[in-house]
Amino acid sequence: MVSFLIIDDHPLFREALGNAVRMTHPDAQIFEAMSIERALQVLSVNAGIDLALLDLSLPDATGFSGFLRLRENYPRLPVAIVSNDEDRQVIREALTLGAAGYLPKSTSKSELALAIELVLSGSVAVPKGFAPSSGVTDTNATEALRMRLQELTPQQLRVLGLIRGGLQNKQIATELKLAESTVKAHVTEILRKLKLFSRNKAIIELGRLNLPVAKNRSKLKA
Known part of the structure; x- marks a missing residue:
């Protein structure tokens, strides 16, 4: 069974992400957290989570600080960022820091499901039309x-x-x-x-x- 950790402080978007996950993994085990502290607690007692889906805007994180805390404590955990921020420079920085993907919140549910599958397969998911800069x-x-x-x-x-x-x-x-x-x-x-x-x-x-x-x-x- 594939397991996910959704880290977002908005209940409606956690639900939307869960629905996107279940489009391709109806039996998936989904854990939820509203903060980085809670996410670390969940990870400490649930080994083998396959993918974390992380919002950058959380009560206890600024910018990439939450992402970096996850990487520091669980370096082997794939973390894909799901964010409202579609600035290309932000996306480039996320990928440079080792994000498994960058999924804009404006992405449709079906596209999110495909992007999540891409990350699980070991590839890096990026927004349509995104290309590295000079x-x-x-x-x-x-x-x-x-x-x-x-x-x-x-x-x-x-x-x-x-x-x-x-x-x-x-x-x-x-x-x-x-x-x-x-x-x-x-x-x-x-x-x-x-x-x-x-x-x-x-x-x-x-x-x-x-x-x-x-x-x-x-x-x-x-």
Whole structure:
């Protein structure tokens, strides 16, 4: 029996994904989780799950932080991302990080079912019309970002590292013993210097540089 883990905080979409799975695997065993923490709990007691279907937007994950936590804890688990974000750069980053596929939520149920079958067969599923971008363009953009990182202060780099680790402003404030308003000011200035419009975009772009992700010390002590 094939088993799946659907990780999405919207009940209706979890149901829709479950229905897509059952189009080709009517007897499939389907587990559900509304957060990365819950997904890790499910995986800890259910060995042999064949495929995880992951939404990037979750209460306890930002950008690819949830995906990276799954890969860190269960490196052999195939994880396909199912997301509303159809930005080609986001898709490229997901595939670079090792996603088994990238399925837009706008995809029809029948197309989702076919894409899931493709992933289970060992292939990588991508949206229609998707093609890798020019390596030269990617390299130039990466080097430009690397140069802009040098403009950040040591404290801004610490804040940025925790953003990449999936922490929200309140958690960063606790971690660095700062006022939350100070963290917000740092985040604004970081995005300005890096010429990025959101913290999610920062996570995606910095993922291209293969920089280490900061650990949450409070969690390590727990």
